[in-house]
Amino acid sequence: MLDRGGLQITTTLDSELQQAAVETARENVPAGENEGVGASIVTVQQETGNIKTMAQNTEYTVSTETEGETSLNFGVDQSWGGGGGFQAGSTLKPFVAMAWMGAGNSMRDTVDASRNNYDGARFPAYCLDGGYAKIGSDGWRPRNAIADMHKTMRMDYGLYWSINTATVAAAYETDLCSITDITTAAGIEGGGTDSGPLDPSNPSFVLGAYEVSPLTMAAAYSTLGSGGTYCEPRAIESIVDAEGEEYSVPPVQCSPGSLNPENIKELNNTLTQLADERIAEGELDFPIAGKTGTNNYESSTWFIGYTSDLSTASWVGNYNGIGPEHTLRGQTIGGRYFEDAWGSLIAGPMWVDYMKVAGPKYETAEFPEFDGPTGNPRTMESSGGGSSNNDDSDSDSDSDSDSDSDSGDDENTDNDTSEEPSDDSNDESSGDED
Numbered sequence: 001m002l003d004r005g006g007l008q009i010t011t012t013l014d015s016e017l018q019q020a021a022v023e024t025a026r027e028n029v030p031a032g033e034n035e036g037v038g039a040s041i042v043t044v045q046q047e048t049g050n051i052k053t054m055a056q057n058t059e060y061t062v063s064t065e066t067e068g069e070t071s072l073n074f075g076v077d078q079s080w081g082g083g084g085g086f087q088a089g090s091t092l093k094p095f096v097a098m099a100w101m102g103a104g105n106s107m108r109d110t111v112d113a114s115r116n117n118y119d120g121a122r123f124p125a126y127c128l129d130g131g132y133a134k135i136g137s138d139g140w141r142p143r144n145a146i147a148d149m150h151k152t153m154r155m156d157y158g159l160y161w162s163i164n165t166a167t168v169a170a171a172y173e174t175d176l177c178s179i180t181d182i183t184t185a186a187g188i189e190g191g192g193t194d195s196g197p198l199d200p201s202n203p204s205f206v207l208g209a210y211e212v213s214p215l216t217m218a219a220a221y222s223t224l225g226s227g228g229t230y231c232e233p234r235a236i237e238s239i240v241d242a243e244g245e246e247y248s249v250p251p252v253q254c255s256p257g258s259l260n261p262e263n264i265k266e267l268n269n270t271l272t273q274l275a276d277e278r279i280a281e282g283e284l285d286f287p288i289a290g291k292t293g294t295n296n297y298e299s300s301t302w303f304i305g306y307t308s309d310l311s312t313a314s315w316v317g318n319y320n321g322i323g324p325e326h327t328l329r330g331q332t333i334g335g336r337y338f339e340d341a342w343g344s345l346i347a348g349p350m351w352v353d354y355m356k357v358a359g360p361k362y363e364t365a366e367f368p369e370f371d372g373p374t375g376n377p378r379t380m381e382s383s384g385g386g387s388s389n390n391d392d393s394d395s396d397s398d399s400d401s402d403s404d405s406d407s408g409d410d411e412n413t414d415n416d417t418s419e420e421p422s423d424d425s426n427d428e429s430s431g432d433e434d
Helices: 015-028 089-102 155-160 164-173 176-185 203-207 214-225 261-280 347-361
Strands: 008-011 037-045 051-056 110-112 122-124 132-134 152-154 236-240 289-294 300-306 310-318 331-333 336-338 374-376 381-383
Touching: 015 037, 015 051, 015 347, 037 214, 037 347, 089 155, 089 164, 089 176, 089 203, 089 214, 089 261, 089 289, 089 300, 110 155, 110 164, 122 164, 152 155, 155 164, 155 261, 155 374, 164 203, 176 203, 214 261, 214 289, 214 300, 214 310, 261 289, 261 300, 261 347, 261 374, 289 347, 300 347, 310 347
Parallel strands: none
Antiparallel strands: 008 236, 037 051, 037 310, 110 152, 122 132, 289 300, 300 310, 331 336, 374 381
């Protein structure tokens, strides 16, 4: 049929944005500059699930003998014919926050981020036998990349600076199955051999242990940009043959109310400030929101951001593996040397470059405001007519933490900060950064 049917196939791609995505990926991460380093930009439209761009820095080839060429599609998981995806890192943390609010908490409520020893701990999990998930004999001791962050802090502060122990504490006080209910509703599934919904029996999933694809995460974050509606990603709008016969293609399939819109409004108070202050830094003049992520050994970096109409996953990493031999740390990428390889330093700027073209082409309305009291997630100061329950964290500490995105003792960290902490210092013993 493809060879002889005279088919006219109309895809969902926006050709102008696709070209911009290809150019941005290749300018930021030149193919072949470093062994196995790839880049991917995937955009979905929130109200339809239509894939508007799917680009990467490499040239396509059926042979991978030449550096900078590959047949692997970084943007999708195995079920779409791609690879296995990449560890999500701290990009999963907003969905933990959604479950936290779903349990009746506020982003202004405090969590005990001082605890970093969960050896033998039982995490509530209503859908598992016994009603809990127990940490095994190997133990689990999540760490932060910034010193002096083991303390009580507000949930929004912990998310803004990506404090691992704050996310784990919130998960421990909520329910792991409630969190996977949220991730499943947002379409998050493992991208490789661990395909299917995330497994709540392994608590480290809350810090991004599972491998996911950029398409999966772009679609998941679209639920935050749309106010709670999840739409199945789709790539083809129509197929017509030479005789004018139309063939069936996946329709627009959306599920309104997948996530709680009021909780999204409160969450966006944190994610809009994170994206605007720490990623765009004034380079974009329209409302944006999003979250960074970095996986184990800094072998992958993420920024997943959205406007009122588009959701885009930006990924830069080594597609050959996760171990220390695949780290981006200490490499020159796009002519810039990276002593540290964090989502805010690599994937974030690539996202901003792309959005300078993509944003103005589509609607960029203000996100709906949360009616209740909010706080300043950056400094723990109160705003929006409310007051913080607890101000134990340093108000002027520009700190960020790692994101444990692996099970066991491997520390996948997520150091999202684009500026050095004013009072705290990086705790290099804690592993990798987001």
